[in-house]
Amino acid sequence: MPVTSSSPATAGHAVLRAAVADWFARAARDLPWRASDRSPWGVLVSEVMLQQTPVVRVEPAWRSWMERWPEPADLARADTAEVLRAWGRLGYPRRALRLQECAAVVVDRHDGVVPRTEDELRALPGVGEYTAAAVLAFAYGRRAVVVDTNVRRVLARTIDGVALPAPSYTAAERALATALTPADDADAARWAAASMELGALVCTARAPRCDACPVAELCAWRAAGSPPDEHAGRRRTQAWHGTDRQCRGRVMATLREADGPVDRSALVEAWVPGATSMADDGGPTAPATLAGTGGPATPRSTTGAAGGHPGTRSDVATRLAQLDRAIAGLIEDGLAEQDSAGRLHLPS
DNA sequence: AACACGGGGCT
């Protein structure tokens, strides 16, 4: 049956939920934010860290983070530079900034207690539709429609019969997930964890383990002969090497590793190795922009890979322009600050 | 609806 509305759950849906729940009771991973001694704040921290970062990389970071800052008040009063250093290479460092802001809001407006309503959760920095639902379900055991990339894939396959969901989350998917969510609080919370876990461990994107799947017999995608992804050509793979994003990450890494403010020359060396010596040579390869600290004249772009030929003036100039965009962007985002001498440092 | 946003590991 196609998914076009918020149709009520069918008997097939009940069988699906029961089979997945039974599988989850045996196969669930023993993750620290699922332990009986977890706190609602610990759950919130885990969910923010897990936004686009895999479990295996989050787990050690979460453990040390929670040991260092166990309560919202601890994180709220921490030095932001130390927060960003502790975030390390989890990626998307703006999440670390928002998490600290979130801690401050929880302290100031909720007496240090993670709120229990969707509206209050959604009002917290860095908490969107998914994270609010996940905290309600996993921290408070309440009914919530928890839909992450794993759940989207599980529903796309088992019910819609397609290899992968559309590139962006649709209203039809939300309606289906809502119809599928059990009415009871505890059942709904269990279904949320179980459906996510199935997508993470069995119904994986690349090489699904259908032979180990508890719902293989009722999977619409399998029944249809496991057809290929219909959106295959539409998906964009984002470039990384030589992009503005890589440059931004490199600058952040340099700032994290430094004890204090960093000279522009150190950032240039980190992004354009050898450019400093080229400038010292005073030769024709020395770009005039090397000493510039002005803001970018061009919009920030993720697709602007460095062009030109290796070692040419245009290649160096391109990368120096990228560096300027990265620095300006980091300052704008509050991830870096400039001192009176123009040196860059993490915010305090 | 479409972008911008990190980084690592696996195929």
Next chain:
DNA sequence: AGCCCAGTGTT
């Protein structure tokens, strides 16, 4: 070299 990951905020 491509693909994927417990998404959010902005335009």
